[in-house]
Amino acid sequence: MTLCPCASGQAYADCCARPHGGEAAATALALMRSRYCAYVLGAGRLSAGYLAPVDAAAGAASGR
Template sequence: MTGGSRPRRTSQRADARRPCPCGLPAVYDECCGRFHAGRAAPTAEALMRSRFTAFAVEDEAYLLRTWHPTTRPARVEFERGMRWTGLEVEEVSGGSLVHTEGTVTFRARYTFRGRPGELREKSRFTRDQGAWTYLDAVHAG
């Protein structure tokens, strides 16, 4: 999930009382919203979920802040007409409180201009100055 072709610098802020887009059974503020507000994600999976949510609400600042400096783009571009609608984590390897690297394989559902679609990705994460960061991904379909 590296963005599309249309830059947008302001976020579409999620409703704090609605379920979090990442799919966990919590409201946005108690789930990914706390990471978007500045708290560090404790695991690679938590970072991946919060980044999915950042794509859903178009929070460019968070995406850039949590991208490893060696692979971070100058900006994140959001595809006009794209709406992220669901997330399923398939596999997690490493990425816990005691690890320095981890991978998360997931399926992200979306609609693009009214048509449903799915992205399957294996994302790699690493710690940078103690904090989890997104390094890169292998798209799996």
């Protein structure tokens, strides 16, 4: 068993592998752990996938 790098104490397959595979994280904490895990594993493409697309019109209206 390979422990998950997010320090949850669970096996990677039962922890962050699920969100990395496309399943929604159950809690905000699980989401943050999975983001950290993606970073540790060098899976930046996984981390980027968690970002919502920015609506250019909404960004311009808010001054972003």
